[in-house]
């Protein structure tokens with residue numbers, strides 16, 4: 001009986017966690033020479049975790065200074081985007097998560113490595 005009561009109590013605690021809606025997670029893949037998806041659609045005012053993965057053969061970055069500057073995020077996440085640089089830099093095989101609350105607008109994205117934009121590493125973020 002005691003076990004059942006404990007189990008019921010544990011279930012009562014676990015259930016809200018199980019069904020709670022955490023931040024949405026969106027994966028952005030960097031490669032030679034593209035972002036996938038190239039166009040990101042996000043909901044304004046809703047917390048989202050952007051999961052960046054570099055599957056390229058060398059370093060790439062996700063530079064979106066206007067987007068990151070306009071978004072709300074804590075100090076740790078601000079560090080992940082290089083502060084005012086607004087850039088997530090990843091070596092080959094690296095990944096990083098950035099959690100933020102995006103602000104409505106349309107923002108440009110590019111890779112700042114020399115020549116990569118011209119080869120296709122551009123995109124945009126639409127927040128509405």
Ligand SMILES: [Cu+2]
Pocket residue numbers: 033059060061111112113116121
């Ligand atoms: Cu690149």
